[in-house]
Amino acid sequence: MIAFTTTVTDGIARVVFDLPGEKVNKFSATVMAELGQVLDDLHARTDLKAVIFTSGKPGIFIAGAEIKEIQSIANRVDAQAKAEAGQRTFQKIADLKIPSIAVIDGACLGGGLEFALACTYRIVADEDKTKLGLPEVTLGIIPGWGGTQRLPRLIGIQAGLEMILSGSPVNARKALKLGLVDACAARSFLDREVHAFVARILTTDGAAAVRAKRSHGGMMRWALEGNPAGRIALFRAARKGVMAKTRGLMPAPLAALEVVRDTCRMSIERGLEEEAHRFSELAFTPQCKHLVDCFFASEALRKEGGETKKPVQSTAVLGAGVMGGGIAWAFANKGLPVRLKDLNWDAITKGLHTANDYNRQLIKRRKMTPGQGNLLLHRISGSLDYRGFQGVDLVVEAVIEDLNIKRKVLAEAEHHLRDDAILVSNTSSLSIADMAVALKHPERFAGMHFFNPVNRMPLVEVVAGPQTSPETVAQVAELVRRIGKTAIVVKDCAGFLVNRILLPYLNEAARCLEDGAGIEQIDRTIYDFGMPMGPFTLSDEVGLDVGYKVAKILADSYGDRMAVADTLRVACEELHLLGTKGGKGFFLHGKDKNAKPEANLDLLAALRARHPVTRTVDADEIRDRCLLIMVNEAARCLEEKIVDKPGSLDLAMVMGTGFPPQRGGLLHYANQLGSRTVADRLKALSDRCGPRFTPCALIDDLARDNRPFPT
Structure with a gap:
């Protein structure tokens, strides 16, 4: 050489x-x-x-x-x-x-x-x-x-x-x-x-x-x-x-x-x-080994979804909310023209405000000039109808997370598109197959799940429905890479990959609260483990109403093991808490963003009236319950081949949830414990807390010989 x-x-x-x-x-x-x-x-x-x-x-x-x-x-x-x-x-x-x-x-x-x-x-x-x-x-x-x-x-x-x-x-x-x-x-x-x-x-x-x-x-x-x-x-x-x-x-x-x-x-x-x-x-050190593994997992995703000879050149977004405005910004930031459609100009203005807010953040950090920001905004045009959609290559649906509404919007949009145009949904939890029944061309329909906030989260799940063509997957994945994000192709199921694993974790944190742990205690335990924020801080940031809606969708799909914790029902249906955007959630959020929020004692009192404290829940139990229930669901995803490569699952959890990268991802963490230890702890939790912790078949199989989880 x-x-x-x-x-x-x-x-x-x-x-x-x-x-x-x-x-x-x-x-x-x-x-x-x-x-x-x-x-x-x-x-x-x-x-x-x-x-x-x-x-x-x-x-x-x-x-x-x-x-x-x-x-x-x-x-x-x-x-x-x-x-x-x-x-x-x-x-x-x-x-x-x-x-x-x-x-x-x-x-x-x-x-x-x-x-x-x-x-x-x-x-x-x-x-x-x-x-x-x-x-x-x-x-x-x-x-x-x-x-x-x-x-x-x-x-x-x-x-x-x-x-x-x-x-x-x-x-x-x-x-x-x-x-x-x-x-x-x-x-x-x-x-x-x-x-x-x-x-x-x-x-x-x-x-x-x-x-x-x-x-x-x-x-x-x-x-x-x-x-x-x-x-x-x-x-x-x-x-x-x-x-x-x-x-x-x-x-x-x-x-x-x-x-x-x-x-x-x-x-x-x-x-x-x-x-x-x-x-x-x-x-x-283990940290170095885990971070290097994350690097190789990231490199392996560079060609995720395959290659296409028809790259997307023009885009449109249906729904100008925070997500719609953010997605429009992500496309425009890489030079793509975007048509942003909603029902009224106030909504479109809000979407443009989101894009402008992202610009201001970059300008403040000297990553963008004001002139570049103005040029970006000029690539986004608003519309109340479908004029101009005939020339668009790809349309993202980003309307409310409601199956019937999404079906209606998607079917209506398809009528105004070219025969070779692609439709994608930004749904975070609804099945692509369930939405595709409303379409004449389900082969050109896929999921394109961005995470919030769009300008900061590097991951996009590309969801292949049962009828989605390989070429559609390739075109969507190529577009994700072109806008500077990491594409991970996942098989269609409720919650896809990240939310399917994350929601049981948030749900279990709420159950720990019902069993006697404190709001701040639970958040601190998970934060000390290395997560960027505790589960209740995350729930407040996402919005309790949003999380509750997704939790119910997953409960309908997966049954008792994802039954929604009573805490979420009380918070959303009885106390009507919204989280950070409403000023009250698991924490009380004042105008001073730098002040440490205090736990919401009204919520805690309402829970204690329904769930009196009968025992002590310590940090070890909180950590095991919140993390091992994720490991169990991740193993099910491997059984069902929701992703092709186990390393993709680990990277998705790092990029999509902030799972500590120095731990290598969820499966790496499980291997640090050992499959036999994971199985034993899950069985003990199943005896104490219920059958939702029963180890799945893959974990039982690995535990027999204490073999490692695939990574």
Whole structure:
């Protein structure tokens, strides 16, 4: 295998990285060995003035390390050896006696950015695909090939920490502003810019001028980073931010922070030693293994649903509520024209307000300019009728969650569409087959279940009904990917995958409340487990009326094991609680969004009148009841083949519910307990709480030999 090709013209070496047989460039042990030899050859030459490193892959520089080799790390010694080997190779770049220039056109991530940081200079193409970042913390590790050392020394501690701790990439212009790169040009002018840049840096004054242009942060950076007191304040603030975001449940961000803090005044040689040591501590942890598994599950979904030769080019949305407005925004945000239809202009205005609110959030975070926001809104046109629908490729139904209403709206819409147009429903729980009976072309009908809020939730369930054609599934899945979300194809059933597993969890939390646990106690127990919020906070955010409606649909479909808890009936039918949007739910919600809401004692009193406390419900019981009832339902979904791959189920729970990614997903969590332990605990809960906990056949089968759940 030859991944690197070197040519020399007028004393300027050009090294092109083009990994054979791969769509992206990445560093494996074999590739790193070849790179080391290329660098040794460059060191041995005396006829070179400079060396340019570039990629032979269009739209990609270097995607990073080969993740499979991280997954295969056997122990800490192996991990440290891998880190030190990469550091030695990249140090050969830094030690070159001639200037080195990384020419970056496309993704430059992880080990790719660490490679570029070892170069003397960096030039980027000003293109949408150009992203520079160190995402290692999202895999449960820290940058191990020099990233924690070279990045803060180049752009400053504060800016370096922001990139390392978030794992988020920056675009070309942001990289230039930070001083991460030295020049930026449109792709069509990139070669010309590189030629002029090399000529400039080969003069003493030119090289000094380029280095002087790099951002030094001014007085503020000196105040924070140039003296001990400022650095102490900076690192304290950074640690506070990490703890607020991760609650200490993910060790990698804290480890990265500590490495930068402890080595920022050291020599780079000593700093690299500490970096490799801390990398080795993390690379063999369960959190790293689970996060890497999530990564591979995500990669496996890149082609979910297959490929299509007829990508959707125009869209429409029926129903301009919060979800309808959000879906319209998601399409328009990726350049698609959207027709937004409702019964009156007030409703359409509300949908446009939702889209504009999402714009404002991006503008506030400097991810969008006001001009870009206005252009997005101009792609959304409102309508009270079906004019223009004849030219639309795909229509999303997003009306109220009522089977009869949805059937009526879908049948009416189908009458106004082309014969090859696709209809999808954003239903969260109703069967696609039950809706399809109203349609003449059920083969072009599917589910497209977005999660709320649309602008933040990365998952979309693509639901294939019994008559949905493979081409329809492929077109919908391709559209989901094009708007920047992850598509998971699921078989039709009530609740599909995520809500079918999530609703029993919310229902069981309510039953724990009936048995004597407290509202805040239950929320705190699940929050401490690692969920982004407790079940009652989530119920309030979703809306008790919405959750109650879905719970009843699932109870009708699955019978006694999903019978709706009395708590929900009391809250919705007797007390008419709505949750956050109504000011009262399981908690009392005031106008101050930053204030911690208090438990709703009126609801608690109403429950205690019907369900007197007869025993103590502790945290262990709450955790087992809420989580194991999900494991049981997830196993049923595997039995019924609701998803093709078990890894898709785990990823769906991480993306759709916020299940802690460092635990790897619900099935990974079950394996941490062991199938026999899961079965034993479910049987004990069945004896205590009722037959809804009876282990399903798959769990019983696995438990006989204590075999792992498929992941």
